[in-house]
Amino acid sequence: VSGLYEEFGAAGYDYGPLFRGVRAVWRKAGEVFAEVELPQGSGEGFSVHPALLDAALHALVLIDPDAGGVGEPRLPFSWAGVSLASSGVTALRVRLAEVGEGAVSLAATDTAGRPVVSVDSLALRAVSPEQLRTAGQENLYRLEWQPVPAAPTAGDHHLVLGPDLHLPALDGPAPGIVVAPAVVGEVAEDRLADEARVVTGRVLGLVQGFLADERWGSSRLVFVTRGAVAVRPGEGVPGLVSAPVWGLVRSAQREHPDRLWLLDGADEAQAA
Structure with missing residues (x-):
């Protein structure tokens, strides 16, 4: 041979x-x-x-x-x-x-x-x-980013979750938008994998609970990250710990495209 x-x-x-x-x-x-x-x-x-x-x-x-x-x-x-x-x-x-x-x-x-x-x-x-x-x-599919003009806010009542990403008890109507901050600060290189598992575990639990509870059926769940994806050629990914969140949520979006959203900002102001 x-x-x-x-x-x-x-x-x-x-x-x-x-x-x-x-x-x-x-x-x-x-x-x-x-x-x-x-x-x-x-x-x-x-x-x-x-x-x-x-x-x-x-x-x-x-x-x-x-x-x-x-x-x-x-x-x-x-x-x-x-x-x-x-x-x-x-x-x-x-x-x-x-x-x-x-x-x-x-x-x-x-x-x-x-x-x-x-x-x-x-x-x-x-x-x-x-x-x-x-x-x-050649790849069959590729992701491209296009700038879009900012749209006026619809005035929906919204709820911002804490870092543990736990849904609160509902005492009244569910908010139109639930904001889930998946923003992680600076992490040592030898802790990246462990921290990524913690973050994605919390995100998975939140997605499952949110979709399974009919009381949140009229709400949209918006995950916010910072520097978790590159949008320009050669751009780095400083928020590497949060990067797996995008893969997890984008998979869930295939089944629930109008319920789950992703936002990524380059700095604190954009991701807030």
Whole structure:
């Protein structure tokens, strides 16, 4: 298999070191047998590491002894009859066999021959090298920021929550706007992850409680951060602890687009 990944690169596949797992291959008409392995120290936390499973499919290019190289790239499209027998392995012995036009079966064991994963049928679809290059260079979606003129306030009654982000008991009608300050001051670098977990935990609890309680059904929940997102090219994110709040709330917005809002300011005055 010497030169295999150089051939992949020339055909449009660009594999990094973790994915270059093919160690040896044997083949006969319609079948390929391969040994694949992860780099030392990889594989923790997965039933079957994605890079290991991907490497198991790299031998597909050799299933045709007359192909004379990698040829036209083919990518997995449809899986059928997938089963997992064991987990935590870092090396596999793989058998790939043709089961119809454009489809193969897969059987993988560990190095002692114990079953790990099997696939009754994996359908493949051909893609051109140009399609692969385009997919790697362009994002399907991207976020752009556009300035908008300030709108006059509607005069809605609003409520500003405390730093614990707890909803108060309602003694009357719910306010039109509930402001949730998710602004965090300066945090030491070794505390960033811990503080981010604390903030996002509070935000998650607030979102769940707010949406589940019908008494707040006419209110909008507005999360305010400071420096948690970059809006201009090259701009930093000084409010890194609050940055995950944007990902969490934007996910919830997909289900409740009119109930949850996000505001970010560059300084105290804007975020207040």
